[in-house]
Amino acid sequence: MQFLIPLLIGIVAIVLVIIVFRHLQKGLKDSFSSLSMEALSKNTDEFLKLANETLAVQTKSGEKELEGKKKLIDQNLEAMKKEMESVQSLVKNLEKDREKKFGELSTQLKSAAEQTGKLQETTNQLRMALSNPKARGQWGERMAEDVLRLAGFMEGINYEKQKTLEATTTRPDYTFLLPQGLKLNMDVKFPLDNYVSYLEAENSSEKEKYKSQFLRDVKDRIKEVTTRDYINPEEHTVDYVLVFIPNEQVYAFIQENDRSITDEALKNKVILCSPITLYAILAIIRQAVDNFNLEKKTAEILSILGAVNKQYQLFCESMDKMGKKIDEAKKEFVHLTSTRRNQLEKPLQQIDDIRKERSIPIKGKTT
Numbered sequence: 001m002q003f004l005i006p007l008l009i010g011i012v013a014i015v016l017v018i019i020v021f022r023h024l025q026k027g028l029k030d031s032f033s034s035l036s037m038e039a040l041s042k043n044t045d046e047f048l049k050l051a052n053e054t055l056a057v058q059t060k061s062g063e064k065e066l067e068g069k070k071k072l073i074d075q076n077l078e079a080m081k082k083e084m085e086s087v088q089s090l091v092k093n094l095e096k097d098r099e100k101k102f103g104e105l106s107t108q109l110k111s112a113a114e115q116t117g118k119l120q121e122t123t124n125q126l127r128m129a130l131s132n133p134k135a136r137g138q139w140g141e142r143m144a145e146d147v148l149r150l151a152g153f154m155e156g157i158n159y160e161k162q163k164t165l166e167a168t169t170t171r172p173d174y175t176f177l178l179p180q181g182l183k184l185n186m187d188v189k190f191p192l193d194n195y196v197s198y199l200e201a202e203n204s205s206e207k208e209k210y211k212s213q214f215l216r217d218v219k220d221r222i223k224e225v226t227t228r229d230y231i232n233p234e235e236h237t238v239d240y241v242l243v244f245i246p247n248e249q250v251y252a253f254i255q256e257n258d259r260s261i262t263d264e265a266l267k268n269k270v271i272l273c274s275p276i277t278l279y280a281i282l283a284i285i286r287q288a289v290d291n292f293n294l295e296k297k298t299a300e301i302l303s304i305l306g307a308v309n310k311q312y313q314l315f316c317e318s319m320d321k322m323g324k325k326i327d328e329a330k331k332e333f334v335h336l337t338s339t340r341r342n343q344l345e346k347p348l349q350q351i352d353d354i355r356k357e358r359s360i361p362i363k364g365k366t367t
Contacts, residue, residue, distance in 0.1 A: 140188045143246040144174065147275050151282035158289070170229045176282075178238065179289055185230040186242035191217040195250060215258050222261070226268045240269045242281070248274050 153159055153176075160175045172185035194217055198210035221243065230241040243265070245251045251274035254261055265272050273281060355362075 140190060140244065140246040141173065143275060144186075144188050144244050144278070147278050148174075148282065151279055151286060153282060153286070158286075172230055172241075173244075176285055178285065181236050183235060183237045184240070184242065184285070185237060186244055187225055187230070188244045188246065190243070190245055190250075191221055192250065193217075195253070211257060215254070215261065218254055218258075218261055219264065222265050222268060222270050222272075225270055231269060240271055242271050242273055242278070244278055245272060245274050248276060250274075251277075 148159065155161055158177060160177070162171055162173055163175055173188040174186040176184040176186065178184055191214075194210045194214035198207055198214055201207040201210055225241055225243055229235070231237050231239060245254070251272070254272070262272060271281070
């Protein structure tokens with residue numbers, strides 16, 4: 001029992017110590033909390049102040065950087081605006097140019113369509129003309145006369161039409177009158193039936209057949225011309241004869257498909273000519289005629305100048321004779337006005353001196 005009482009007292013003391021310790025702990029805790037809150041409050045204010053100052057500095061720096069970036073963006077936007085305006089102007093110009101080119105293209109296409117229509121119409125008319133031999137001959141003569149008119153040739157002066165040759169009964173379509181009485185004959189009639197059939201053929205075999213027949217007709221025509229008296233020394237003709245092909249397309253067709261025809265024609269002194277080549281030949285003939293006439297006129301002028309020179313020499317001789325006579329008359333005149341005059345004035349002076357000595361007045365003279 002005695003042992004329990006100290007134990008209980010020890011326990012009570014321990015409990016009291018624990019209670020006191022807890023009370024002190026709570027007080028310390030409250031004091032520490034109060035101090036901590038006060039320190040935290042002070043630190044927070046300083047932190048906020050420092051944060052505000054830092055934020056202000058950073059904001060000001062950010063505003064400057066933002067202003068610089070804004071200016072750079074504005075400059076880029078201005079450059080982009082100018083570029084966009086340039087691109088827009090270029091697009092507008094391209095659009096205008098496109099509209100213009102499109103309009104020109106439309107006009108050209110329209111013109112081409114009209115020309116194609118006219119060409120088709122002309123082709124149809126040409127095909128109809130070529131299908132009729134009589135109309136074909138008239139058409140060839142019309143083409144030849146157009147070329148003659150364009151070259152400045154006149155019937156009866158520069159050429160004769162369908163005049164029968166004197167030595168033979170041959171009658172060329174045209175006879176060109178050259179200098180020194182020479183002549184150049186031309187035949188216009190040309191076989192074109194197989195060429196028309198070639199144009200109208202629908203398959204290649206028929207085209208080849210008609211092409212061969214047409215080229216053979218051309219060769220036969222050349223031989224036919226050489227058998228006539230188109231080249232005749234008795235008629236004062238030159239050594240060549242012209243065969244007129246009244247269509248450039250036909251002439252080109254012959255040249256493209258058989259070049260030997262031209263060589264054979266030249267070998268037989270036959271010149272195949274289209275409207276263009278005929279014009280060139282006529283231009284040469286016209287130039288030769290003009291040169292001959294000029295040479296002839298020059299000879300006449302030189303002959304007249306010879307006569308004038310002779311008359312001028314006679315005139316000079318007469319002038320020389322007249323000059324001599326004038327010189328003699330001048331010498332005689334000088335003799336009369338000097339020596340003869342002096343000889344006459346001496347006795348007259350003596351007579352006047354005698355009159356003055358005797359005081360004889362001059363009759364009819366009043367003082």
